[in-house]
Amino acid sequence: xxxxxxxxxKMTSRQRVxxxxxxxxxxxxxxxxxxxxxxxxMMDLVNAYFPEANRDPEMNARLAATEYTEFxxxxxxxxxxxxxxxxxxxxxxxxxxxxxxxxxxxxxxxWKSSRDVKVPADFLQHRDITAITGSIKLLKQEFGDDVAxxxxxxxxxxxxYHVFGVEPFLLGTVDDPDETMAALHRLKEFTVLFGxxxxxAGADILTxxxxxxxxxxxxxxxxxxxxxxxxELAETFDVPIILHICGNTxxxxxxxxxxxxxxFHFDSRNDPQEAMDAVNGGIKLVGNVNNPTTLYARTPAExxxxxxxxxxxGVQLIAPECAVPLxxxxxNLVEIPxxxxxxxxxxxxx
Amino acid sequence: xxxxxxxxxxxxxxxxRPGEQKHIGEAIEKTDALMxxxxxxxxxxxxxxxxxxTKEALDNGYxxxxxLDDGLLNGMAIVGVKFRDNVIFVPEVxxxxxxxxxxxxxxxxxxxxxxxxxxxxxxxxxxxxDLHDIGKNLCIMMLRGAGFVVHDxxxxxxxxxxxxxxxxxxxxxxxxSALLTTTMPxxxxxISYFEDVGLRDEVRMMVGGAPVTQEFxxxxxxxxxxxxxxxxxxxxxxLLVLLKExxx
Ligand code: B12
Ligand SMILES: [Zn+2]
Numbered sequence: 001x002x003x004x005x006x007x008x009x010k011m012t013s014r015q016r017v018x019x020x021x022x023x024x025x026x027x028x029x030x031x032x033x034x035x036x037x038x039x040x041x042m043m044d045l046v047n048a049y050f051p052e053a054n055r056d057p058e059m060n061a062r063l064a065a066t067e068y069t070e071f072x073x074x075x076x077x078x079x080x081x082x083x084x085x086x087x088x089x090x091x092x093x094x095x096x097x098x099x100x101x102x103x104x105x106x107x108x109x110x111w112k113s114s115r116d117v118k119v120p121a122d123f124l125q126h127r128d129i130t131a132i133t134g135s136i137k138l139l140k141q142e143f144g145d146d147v148a149x150x151x152x153x154x155x156x157x158x159x160x161y162h163v164f165g166v167e168p169f170l171l172g173t174v175d176d177p178d179e180t181m182a183a184l185h186r187l188k189e190f191t192v193l194f195g196x197x198x199x200x201a202g203a204d205i206l207t208x209x210x211x212x213x214x215x216x217x218x219x220x221x222x223x224x225x226x227x228x229x230x231x232e233l234a235e236t237f238d239v240p241i242i243l244h245i246c247g248n249t250x251x252x253x254x255x256x257x258x259x260x261x262x263x264f265h266f267d268s269r270n271d272p273q274e275a276m277d278a279v280n281g282g283i284k285l286v287g288n289v290n291n292p293t294t295l296y297a298r299t300p301a302e303x304x305x306x307x308x309x310x311x312x313x314g315v316q317l318i319a320p321e322c323a324v325p326l327x328x329x330x331x332n333l334v335e336i337p338x339x340x341x342x343x344x345x346x347x348x349x350x
Numbered sequence: 351x352x353x354x355x356x357x358x359x360x361x362x363x364x365x366x367r368p369g370e371q372k373h374i375g376e377a378i379e380k381t382d383a384l385m386x387x388x389x390x391x392x393x394x395x396x397x398x399x400x401x402x403x404t405k406e407a408l409d410n411g412y413x414x415x416x417x418l419d420d421g422l423l424n425g426m427a428i429v430g431v432k433f434r435d436n437v438i439f440v441p442e443v444x445x446x447x448x449x450x451x452x453x454x455x456x457x458x459x460x461x462x463x464x465x466x467x468x469x470x471x472x473x474x475x476x477x478x479x480d481l482h483d484i485g486k487n488l489c490i491m492m493l494r495g496a497g498f499v500v501h502d503x504x505x506x507x508x509x510x511x512x513x514x515x516x517x518x519x520x521x522x523x524x525x526x527s528a529l530l531t532t533t534m535p536x537x538x539x540x541i542s543y544f545e546d547v548g549l550r551d552e553v554r555m556m557v558g559g560a561p562v563t564q565e566f567x568x569x570x571x572x573x574x575x576x577x578x579x580x581x582x583x584x585x586x587x588x589l590l591v592l593l594k595e596x597x598x
Contacts, residue, residue: 094506100479100532107483107504166484170441171448174395215560216440216484292531292561325531 010350013074017148018204020316021240021262021284028344029311029318031337032075033067034150034207034242034265034286036323040099041330042066050326051095051102054081055127057134064139068147070330072337075205076143078135079152080323082209085190086154086162088126099326109165114183117163119190124197132194133201140202148205150242151198155210155233156187157226163187173221180225188229195237205240207265208233213247222252227259234260242286246322250278257282267321268294268306272313286317289336296325300335307339353378355386361393364432374427377420384412385420392425392453393432395445401452414460418497422453426495430580433488440484447491468499470590473515474525475503476559477536482529485559489525489582496583498523509536509543516553522593523586526572528559537562538570551596554589558582 011019016030043049046066048059064078081101087093092105111117123129132151139149160169160183173180195206210230212222234241240262249256250270257264257279264283266275268290275285289295289306307318318340324333344350353359353375362378365371378386384407391399400422407417429446432438472493476486483505490500501519503511512524524544528534537557544550556574557567558581567575574589576582 094481096479101530103481105481107481167444167487171444174441174445214436214439218439221439221441293563296531327532 012146013068014144014146014148014204017074017317018240021205021242023284028349029316029340030074030148031318031340032073032148032150032286033077033319033324034075034152034205034244034263035209035320036077036080037067037071037073037320037328037333038063038080038326039066039324039328039330039333040326042070043098045070049098050080050100051097054084054095054102055131057131057138060131060135061138061142064135065143068143071333073333074337075148075150076139077150077152077207078139079132079207082154082158083162084128084132085159085194087128088123089120089163089190091162101323101326104162106162106165109163109168111163112168114179114186117183117186119193123190124193129194129197133197136198136201136203144202149203150205150207151195151201151203152207152209153191153195153198155191155208155226155243156184156229157210157212159187159190160184161211170216173217173225177224184225184229188233191233192236195233199237199239203239205242205262206237207242207244208261209244211245211247212252213245214249214251215247219251219255223255227255230256230259230261243283244322250274253278254280254282259283263317265319265321272310272315276314284316286319287315288321289319291321291323291325291328295320295328295332298332300331303332303335304339304342307336308343311340311343353386354383355390358386358390358393361390361428361432364435364437365428366435367431370427370431374424374431377427378424381420381424384410385417385424388417388421388453389425389428392422392446392449393428395442395449397445397449397452400449401455404453404456408456408460414457414464415466417453418457418461422450422457423495423497426450426492430492430495430583434578434580440488443488443491447488450491450495469497470499470523470586471519471521472498472500472523472525472586473503473512473519473521474500474527475507475512475515476505476527476529477533477540478506478508479536480528480530480533481505482527482559485529485579486525486527488579489527489558489576492579492583493525493586496587498583498586509540512540513543513547513549516549522553523589524553524555525582525586526555526557528557528562531561534559534561534566535570537572541571554593556582556585556589 010027046062048063053059053063067073092108095102242263244265246267265286388403554573557572574585576585
C-alpha cells in the first residue's frame with residue numbers, strides 16, 4: 001500500500017528523518033516512532049505474531065516494516081519491547097502471547113550487585129540479540145535507501161531494573177549511591193555492545209530508553225546518576241541517538257538538553273510547548289501523541305488535533321509517545337502522517 | 351497548639367491542603383515528643399532508628415496501637431502527601447516503607463495477639479499479563495499505614511486468584527492495578543468473574559494505575575477509582591462504609 005503521505009513528499013523518508021535529527025531543512029516534519037508501532041492488526045496482516053515476532057528475525061522484519069508500508073511513517077523500528085538484552089543475560093522471562101508484550105519477571109532478579117555484572121561470552125550471539133540485528137540487516141536490504149532504520153539499545157538504568165529488580169535497585173540508590181554508579185557503569189557495556197552491533201547491521205539511528213522518569217525519581221537523580229553517562233554514550237556512537245524516557249520529564253529536560261544526543265522522545269504528559277521551552281533548542285524533540293487515551297480509544301480527528309498541537313509548538317519529529325498499545329487501530333496511526341502533510345501544506349512547506 | 355518537634359514541624363510544612371492540614375495536624379499535635387521523633391525518623395527512612403524507638407516506646411509502657419497511630423502512621427501520612435505532590439519520589443518512599451517495616455516487626459506480634467480488629471481487609475494485586483507493581487506496592491503500603499490488613503497477590507494475578515483470596519481471607523475490598531492498555535480489560539474480567547461465582551455483592555472493587563481513568567473504571571463496572579496512593583486509602587475507607595450500609 002502506498003499512502004498519501006508517501007506520494008506527496010519530495011524527500012525520501014530516510015532523508016527527512018536524518019535531516020530533522022541533524023537540524024537540516026526538511027520538506028515536512030518526519031513521522032517516526034523510536035519505540036514501537038507493532039499492533040495486533042498488523043500481526044494478522046503479515047502473519048507475524050507476538051511473542052515469536054520478537055524472537056525471529058524474518059517475522060520481526062515483516063511486522064516492523066508495516067510502520068512504513070501500512071502506516072506511512074518515515075522510519076522502521078524493529079525492536080518492539082525493552083527486554084531483548086535482558087533475555088540474553090538470562091533474566092526470568094514471561095513471553096506472553098499475541099496481544100501482550102513480553103516482559104522480565106523482575107521479582108526474581110538475577111544479580112545483586114555490580115560485582116555480579118559480567119558480559120556473557122556469547123552475548124551478541126544470543127537469539128534474542130540476533131533476532132534484532134538479523135532483522136535490521138533484512139530491513140536495510142529492502143528499505144535502506146528510502147526509510148530510516150531505528151535500532152534500540154537499553155540504557156543502564158532500565159537494564160538495572162531488569163537485572164536487580166526495581167525496588168532493590170532504587171533502594172540501593174539511597175543506601176549506597178557509589179555502588180549504584182559502579183553498577184550503572186558496568187551495565188553501560190551492554191548498551192554499547194548491542195548498540196554498536198545494530199549500527200554494524202545497518203541501523204541509521206539508535207533509540208536509547210533509560211527510564212529515569214519523574215514518576216519514579218527526581219530530576220536531581222537524573223543529573224547525579226545519568227547525565228554524564230548519557231553524554232558519554234552520545235559520544236560513543238557515530239549515529240544520531242534518540243533518548244526515550246516516558247512519564248513526566250519536564251523537570252529534567254534542561255539536563256537532557258545537555259546530553260549531546262540528537263533528540264528526546266517525550267510523553268504526552270508533558271505539554272509540547274512547555275517541553276520546547278524547557279529544552280530551549282538544546283535537543284530536538286520527538287513526540288508526543290497520547291497512547292492509552294487518544295491513539296487507543298479515540299478517533300482520527302482527535303489524533304489530528306494532538307499532531308497539530310505538537311507541530312504548532314515546534315516539535316521536530318512527530319510520534320506516538322511510547323510503544324503504541326497493541327490494539328491501536330490502524331486508522332488512528334495512518335492519520336498521523338496525513339495530519340503532518342496537511343499541517344505542512346497549510347504552512348507552505350510542501 | 352503547634353507541633354513541638356522542630357524537624358517534624360518542618361516536614362509538616364509540605365502538607366498544604368487545608369483538609370489534610372487539619373486532619374494530620376490535629377493527629378500530630380496531640381502526641382508527645384517520643385511519638386513525634388518516631389514519626390520524624392520514619393519520614394527520614396531511618397529504619398534502625400525507627401526499630402529502636404518503637405522498642406523503646408513499648409518498653410516504656412506505650413501500647414502497640416499508640417505507637418502505630420501516634421508515631422508511624424502520622425509519619426506515613428506525611429510521606430504519602432509528599433510523594434503525591436512530587437516532593438519526594440519512589441526511592442525515598444521505599445526507604446520510609448522499609449523503616450515502617452522495622453517498626454511493625456515489634457508491633458505486629460502484639461497487635462495480632464491482642465485480637466484488635468483491623469479497619470478492613472483488602473486483597474490487592476496487579477492483573478493478569480501485567481508486571482508493573484511499584485504503584486500497587488505504594489498503595490499497599492499506604493493502606494497498611496492506614497490500618498487495613500492487605501493481602502498482596504503480587505503481579506500477573508488471574509481472576510480466580512482474586513476470588514480465592516477474598517474467600518480465604520474474608521476480605522471486604524478488592525484492589526486491582528493495571529499499567530498497560532493491553533491488561534486494563536483484565537480488570538473488567540475479574541469483575542465479571544466475581545459476578546459469575548456469586549462474590550460480587552460480597553465485596554467492593556476498586557481499580558487504579560496510570561492509564562486507568564474514572565471513565566474506564568465506570569465502564570468496566572468498578573465501584574471506585576483512585577488516582578494515587580492517598581486516594582486509594584480514601585476510596586478504601588469510603589467503599590468500606592458503603593459495603594456496610596449495603597449489607598445492613
Ligand atoms: C517503571 C515502568 C516500567 C518498569 C516496571 C517495574 C515494576 N516493577 O513495576 C519496567 C521498565 C520493567 C516496565 C516494563 C514495561 N512497560 Co512500563 N512503565 C514504567 C513507567 C515508566 C512508570 C510506571 C510506574 O511505576 N509509575 C510509578 C507509580 C508510583 O505510579 P502508578 O503505577 O501509576 O501508581 C500510582 C497510581 O496509578 C495509583 N494506583 C496504582 N495502582 C492502583 C490500584 C488501585 C486500586 C488504586 C485505587 C490506585 C492505584 O497509585 C499509585 C501511587 O500513587 C510507565 C510510564 C509512566 N510514566 O507511567 C511505563 C509504562 C506503564 N510501561 C509501558 C510499557 C509498554 C511497558 C512494557 C510493555 C515495555 C515493553 N515494550 O516491553 C513492559 C511491560 C511488561 C508487562 N507485561 O508488564 C507503557 C504502557 C503503554 C500502554 N499503552 O499500555 C507505559 C505507560 C509507558 C508509556 N508511556 O507508554 N515498565
Ligand atoms: Zn516508554
